[in-house]
Every structure is written in structure tokens, then in C-alpha cells.
Amino acid sequence: MTTIRTRFAPSPTGYLHVGGARTALFSWLYARHHGGAFVLRIEDTDLERSTEAAVNAILEGMTWLGLEYEEGPFYQTHRFDRYNEVIDELLASGHAYRCNCSKERLDGLRAAAEKSGGMRGYDGHCRDKFVSPDEPHVVRFRNPETGVVAFDDQVHGKVVVHNSELDDLIIRRTDGSPTYNLTVVVDDHDMGITHVIRGDDHKRNASRQINIFKALGWDVPRYAHVALIMGDDGTKLSKRHGAVSVMQYKEDGFLPEALLNYLVRLGWSHGDQEIFSVDELIRLFDIADVNKAASTFNTEKLLWLNQHYIKAGDPAHLAHLLSYHMGKLGIDPSQGPDLVEVVKAQQERARTLVEMAEISSFFYRDFDEFDADAAKKHLRPVAREPLERMRTALEVQTDWSPEALHQLVMDVSAELEVKMGKVAQPLRVAVVGRAASPGIDVTLSLVGQAACLRRIDRALDYISKRETNA
Incomplete structure (x- = not known):
């Protein structure tokens, strides 16, 4: 097999x-x-x-x-000797010939074809003409003049091209370099390629290449040309x-x-x-x-797919990929909370790793300024007391687990006889800089005690200035 x-x-x-x-x-x-x-x-x-x-x-x-x-x-530039060996074989067997037609003659052929609406192909002028190997020339493949090239494309089915539609393509340029259709055939043969899957802009090339394969007596691979x-x-x-x-x-x-x-x-x-x-x-x-x-x-x-993979992904794998994007923001993830834990907190909140890095930067460094809308809504004079109470409690807190911090927010809410949101939201804006973040308990835990206290002080200062300017 x-x-x-x-x-x-x-x-x-x-x-x-x-x-x-x-x-x-x-x-x-x-x-x-x-x-x-x-x-x-x-x-x-x-x-x-x-x-x-x-x-x-x-x-x-x-x-x-x-x-x-x-x-x-494999690099084709390393295989020029092999290509020339095959070109010499085609010349010796009569399946290729030298051509010294001038650029002016070829341009004239092209112009005449365009004027008549015909094929823009070479007319075979040098097919039976002796051209010295010592003078400037190209080598052309002698394409069959009659019959058809037929192959079963694995995507498109039966493909039939008349040989009369194909001209004698150049397989070696004047500078001695081989051309695409020749090198591809030699490489696919030498590398034992059985199936060629490529864009359907190459479908016409398949016919040219099959004729070269047959001229060399080589097996033709199966082709599959996929739509653009x-x-x-x-x-x-x-x-x-x-x-x-x-x-x-x-x-x-x-x-x-x-x-x-x-x-x-x-x-x-x-x-x-x-x-x-x-x-x-x-x-x-x-x-x-x-x-x-x-x-x-x-x-x-x-x-949508990317968001799915982020939500369902292994946090350690995502953290490995995310670290690159954190670095682009100038953040060293080793200097702060465990990036795997940050990923767990943010997996449901980002469609791309760029978004995740941006919304996670506050875990590692202080933000430049408060979001204007969030500050206007939540850092009002009425938020002063909840923030002061939370600062006092957090300063002496020794258990910095999410569970203990959640209980702390609940306790302050109960003491002030307000709903938890009246404490959690000003606290979130103070610590994060905006009104959206993971749960307040996880957020506080990952930001760390020193940064939380520093940012609450900043928020209290913001409220004081707001009161002064009122």
C-alpha cells in the first residue's frame, strides 16, 4: 500500500x-x-x-x-544541479528545445494575439530550429500539439484541457535558472509526493505539469485544487x-x-x-x-470561535500565550499575581488575548486615571464612608483569600446597613479604575494588599477634590 x-x-x-x-x-x-x-x-x-x-x-x-x-x-535554490540534469534529459529526448526568439518578436506575438482575441502563447518558432547552446537562449518544453490532458481532481472532479490550449512553456530562463512548472514536477517526483493540495489558481498549471511528468515517464500525483x-x-x-x-x-x-x-x-x-x-x-x-x-x-x-476557545481553554496554556501580550504592554507577569489565576478570573470576559491583557493590566500596575463615567457614578461623597471602612478593615486583614475578602465586604455592608453593591462598586472603581472587573473578592485577592490600600487612598483623594470643587 x-x-x-x-x-x-x-x-x-x-x-x-x-x-x-x-x-x-x-x-x-x-x-x-x-x-x-x-x-x-x-x-x-x-x-x-x-x-x-x-x-x-x-x-x-x-x-x-x-x-x-x-x-x-527543502529549498529549491539548493537543487539547481538536479533541475538542470532533468532539463538536459528532456533536451536529449526531444521533449525540450532551445529558443532564441528576441523580446521584440515575443512582444509582437503577444500584441497580435491580443488584437485577434486569440491565445497568448508561443508559436513554436524554434521547435525545429538549431539554436547553439553557446548563444543566449531559453529552454522550452515541447508540449504535445494534439490530444487532451485529463485528470480527476479530488475537489472538482474530471478536468479536461486540450493540448492546443497550452503553449511551449519556458522551463529554463536565459540566466540559467529553472522555472516554476519544471521545478515543481522534479521536486514532487523526487520527494515522492502522492497528493498535491493547492489553490485552484494552479489548476491550469496541473495540465502543464502532467505533460512534463509523462514526458519523463514519471507517476503523476493526485491533484486537489481548493477554491480561493x-x-x-x-x-x-x-x-x-x-x-x-x-x-x-x-x-x-x-x-x-x-x-x-x-x-x-x-x-x-x-x-x-x-x-x-x-x-x-x-x-x-x-x-x-x-x-x-x-x-x-x-x-x-x-x-466568536476565539472567545469559545478562551472560555474553554486550559488556564495554564492560555497564560503561556497571554504572557506575550502582557509583555507588549510593558508588564512582566512574574512581578505580580500568578498569571494562571488572572486567566481564570478573566476567561469569561475577553474575546482575544489582547483584550485579556488590556483588562488585566491593573492587576500588575496602577492605572493612569479613573474611567470618567465610572468615577462620576461611584466615587461620589456618599462613597467616602464605605471606602474608609473598607480601607481600615483591609489594612489589618491577614487572610487575603477571596473567601475572607468576600466576607469582609459583606461585614462592612451589614455595618453600614446598605446593600453589598453600595460598598463593592465604589471599591471596585477605586481598585480597578473602572466599573467592570471579576468578582470583587477575586479582584482584591489578586491585586494584593499594598496596591489595594494605595488605590483606595487615591480614590478618597479624588472624592475630596470633588467635594472641594462642588
Whole structure:
């Protein structure tokens, strides 16, 4: 039985984008589902546009998403000798030829084709012409002139392309560098790739590549071309729709598992189920279930999923991810309450880790100013006595557990013969700076005794100034 081998083969000309990440995910899942191997290949033959920074961005994105590969990364720039060996083989067998047509001649062909509305292809002028290997030239693949290329696409079904629609594509440039369609064929063969899953903008390339495979006498892999991802306005997803870089989603506070779950649902489904663990995806995923139609990226749906994963997530795991975002705010989580306990207190209150970091900063440092609306409502002269009573009680409190602090708030409320909210809300605004926070007992416990007393003093001072200016 043949081992399933898939690959993800990005070009390092920019970041790992959402569309590429979904392709990688589908390829990874298909290999995992069948107990096969997933290969990472870096297609860096575009020497002008490929950068080391882009390679690192791709590797970083793959690592963050947890898409581990069994083999690679392989770099095409390390394999030029192998590509030239195959090109020489095609030349020797008559399946390729040298072409020295001038740029002016090719431009003329292109202009004539545009004028007549015909195919913009090369006319085969050099097919049977001797071109010296010592003069500047390209090498072209001799595409069959008759017949069809037919293959069963795992997403689209039967695909048939007439060879008359395909021209003799360049497989080696004048500078000696091989081109995409040649390198992909050689790599897929040498790496034993059995299934190629990629965007359907490559569907036409499949026909060209199949002809090269056949000319070399090699087995052709199975193809699956997945539809593009569209923005909510019906156009191809781009920067104007928001973040498209995978690592930008990390910066924006999304969990990798939430993004994976969302990406897999862009074109694939299993009944009405929305939430999938990675193990479930590996067990259930089949490329044959991928929809032919394009999918629409919906950020609100992603936010909903992210919130679910935050609410249901393991606090220790979330704390590990949250620490990065706390650091971006200039906060060292080791200098303050246990971040795992902070996560437990905030899990129900944030849609992203950025939000969680922002609403948790008060646990680690004093806030700059009170929220104006909260202070106006709760830090009034009538709040002076509850705050003073709580300060006195908290100053001598030795048991700083949430349970003991909750009892303290209840006791002060009873002494003043007011509802608990009349004590808890001014206290919350004094300690947090705003009217929303986790339970007052947990809030006090995590902020700590010294900071609580310091912030209550600040609130009392605020009330005094308010009385003076009244």
C-alpha cells in the first residue's frame, strides 16, 4: 500500500497568509488522516523577491499553528544541479528545445494575439530550429500539439484541457535558472509526493505539469485544487479586508487552535459541527468533502470561535500565550499575581488575548486615571464612608483569600446597613479604575494588599477634590 505524502510549498516572497495556511492545514490533515508524511518545501527560485525574512515568517507561522512536518524544509535554490540534469534529459529526448526568439518578436506575438482575441502563447518558432547552446537562449518544453490532458481532481472532479490550449512553456530562463512548472514536477517526483493540495489558481498549471511528468515517464500525483478565500465583499481576500498574515492574528490576540478551527471550516464541513479538536479533525477530514465554491472570510465568526476557545481553554496554556501580550504592554507577569489565576478570573470576559491583557493590566500596575463615567457614578461623597471602612478593615486583614475578602465586604455592608453593591462598586472603581472587573473578592485577592490600600487612598483623594470643587 502506497504511503500518502503531501507537501506545502510556499514562495518566500512575503508572510504566511491565510490562504496558504489553509492549504498547509488541508495537506497536513490529509497526511495525518492517512498515516502519511507531510513535507515542507520552500520554492525560492524567484531570487529577486525571495528573502530570508519571508522564509523565517513562514517557518514561524507553521510553528505557531502547530503544523509539524516530517521532512524539510527543502529549498529549491539548493537543487539547481538536479533541475538542470532533468532539463538536459528532456533536451536529449526531444521533449525540450532551445529558443532564441528576441523580446521584440515575443512582444509582437503577444500584441497580435491580443488584437485577434486569440491565445497568448508561443508559436513554436524554434521547435525545429538549431539554436547553439553557446548563444543566449531559453529552454522550452515541447508540449504535445494534439490530444487532451485529463485528470480527476479530488475537489472538482474530471478536468479536461486540450493540448492546443497550452503553449511551449519556458522551463529554463536565459540566466540559467529553472522555472516554476519544471521545478515543481522534479521536486514532487523526487520527494515522492502522492497528493498535491493547492489553490485552484494552479489548476491550469496541473495540465502543464502532467505533460512534463509523462514526458519523463514519471507517476503523476493526485491533484486537489481548493477554491480561493474571498473577503466579505465578494472579492479575493486581501489586506483591505483586515489581517491576512497568520502572524498578525497572533499579534491581534487569536489562539492558534481557534484560527485552525476557523480555517478548516472555510470550504470543509462535517454535518453542522462547528467546534473541532485537532484529533477530531485528523479523524474526520477528507479532501473529497471540500466544497468547490469559494469561501468567505468572516472576522466576527473567527472572534466568536476565539472567545469559545478562551472560555474553554486550559488556564495554564492560555497564560503561556497571554504572557506575550502582557509583555507588549510593558508588564512582566512574574512581578505580580500568578498569571494562571488572572486567566481564570478573566476567561469569561475577553474575546482575544489582547483584550485579556488590556483588562488585566491593573492587576500588575496602577492605572493612569479613573474611567470618567465610572468615577462620576461611584466615587461620589456618599462613597467616602464605605471606602474608609473598607480601607481600615483591609489594612489589618491577614487572610487575603477571596473567601475572607468576600466576607469582609459583606461585614462592612451589614455595618453600614446598605446593600453589598453600595460598598463593592465604589471599591471596585477605586481598585480597578473602572466599573467592570471579576468578582470583587477575586479582584482584591489578586491585586494584593499594598496596591489595594494605595488605590483606595487615591480614590478618597479624588472624592475630596470633588467635594472641594462642588
